[in-house]
Amino acid sequence: MSNSSRVHLDRNHALELLGQMILIRRFEEKCAELYSAQKIRGFLHLYIGEEANAVGVMQALTADDAVVATYREHGHALVRGLPPGEILAEMFGKSDGSSRGRGGSMHIFDAAHRFYGGNAIVGGGLPLAVGLALADKMQGRQRVTCCFFGEGAAAEGEFHESMNLAALWDLPVMFVCENNGYAMGTALERSESETSIARHAESYRIESEAVDGMDVVAVEAAARRAADAVRAGAGPRFLEARTYRFRAHSMFDPDLYREKSEIEAWKTKGPVVTFSQWLLDNQLVRPDDIAALERYADDVVARAVAFAEASSWEPVEDLERDVLAPVGWEVSQ
């Protein structure tokens, strides 16, 4: 397990990192169950296996920073601090959902946490992040806009346009590519002539780093380096986190495009299992600490489920609300 002088991996911080990863894992395992029970419908994209990325990166952000995420964003929303009950209620399509049931699993938003979705157009969030960063730069604010996307986005024109703009205008944006190797069912080698996404970014003169996306401490260290540089006014930074999703692309995906042995091999490198083992080996935590984190996560998830279940449905009479803002409405910062 890597370490960095920037990451102070004491017992408390270790428990925090592990606790957040376990919370995402337990939350999403429950989501899969609730999907089978037809409480959650539509598309559901699980993050299981990739938890170290959201958890590691978010350690480097402050409440003032902005987060732009993708349709696989439950983990990011949870670590960012969105109430788990509101996230789950959104997946249920309920009134207390973060988007009042208008968005669902793919479109979690929260103005209070500067969480800008939840974008289900691959690459669509990148120009948005560039613009948020541009606004900060023009208004002289020392904030970071952190933009998550998958490696599939690197094939989109919006990726290249955004890299160019961010570099050309020296914008305070941190790009985080979560490279899980597959754009839905298409392996990276089958879709990119250059499979290092970090090299794509480098070609725009953006300082880039590839990091082991299964190692939460390595991700945190790399994210801190990148965020510190962005905050200091050094322009954009790019992280490519090499990771893997253990579940299918979505609940509709029969997962026929990869070998079971490949999935099993990656599972042995899973972020929760390896970090837990490393912490135990180094006697930073005890087995009962991990059990306590699991119990805590289960309790949070149970309360989220109860909250979502108890929430009411939006009245159909309100169908057309929030299409346009009333004149005079002010945008939340």
Added chain:
Amino acid sequence: MTARKITYRDAVREAMREALLADHRVFLMGEDVGRYGGAYACSKGFLEEFGEARIRDTPLSESGFVGAGIGAALGGMRPIIEIMTVNFSLLALDQIVNTAATLRHMSGGQFSVPVVIRMATGAGRQLAAQHSHSLECWYAHVPGIKVIAPATVGDARGMLKTALADPNPVIIFEHATLYNETGELAEMDDYAVDIDRARVRRTGSDISLITYGGSLSKTLAAAELLERDGIGCEVVDLRTLRPLDDAVLVQSVRKTHKAIVVDEGWRSGSLAAEVSARMAEQAFFDLDGPIARVCSAEVPVPYARHLEQAATPQVENIVAAAQKVMRR
């Protein structure tokens, strides 16, 4: 009230300059808006006056800079994005339709995108099929955005200000043949005008001619000719293409009982179709006969002048259509 002569271009320019002076959050971004002075010279001299940060030349990345404008609007700015022509805006359609128009609803009302996107539209300058189309009805189809088409110098001067004050994405279509046109602009302290009402530009009692944008002056010219034949035309300027102001349309048709819609878009799936449908829904029993449409021919706009003219609505087509309706 005193009035002065001004070109449409200068009206747009004055409106932008006023906004830039009045609000530090306003900035202009697009291809060649800075050093070049704007493809239609609407921002000539702005770079020198306001600097590179606020008069931002962009790479040829429509999706990138329109998306960046949307993001900047979310971040508290009031961007004016200029796209050279509606044809190029198709490269930014994803950001406009999938992000700007959906963000408020998808977030349950938490966010809104106060961005203004200006673009040239329409034929008449022999620029052929990739610079001449009128695709504003594609945008007018989409909930979550407002679509306006200033046809006069007064609207070019005044609608931008109201658009910038609106918390929603507003798309402004400026017909490319209008920039050099001169009109009378009444002097006012505040030029702001509404962006949600249609206007009667000429009153008449025999027939309603409903139009917008670059076709307004042609329609007014046709009305003038028809007057000589004793046909009194009421000319309605839609001004706002989304949301459509049904009330003014219906009121006019209730008076004249006959209607023609003049629209430079192609007939199939056009704004003219939408306007006709609304009149049929809301004023069917007030109509003396079928609604007629004068639209562009169903071809990509051709280059040769005579073909381009034949492909798009002209004064004589409007006159002929009105005479035919009156004869029925």
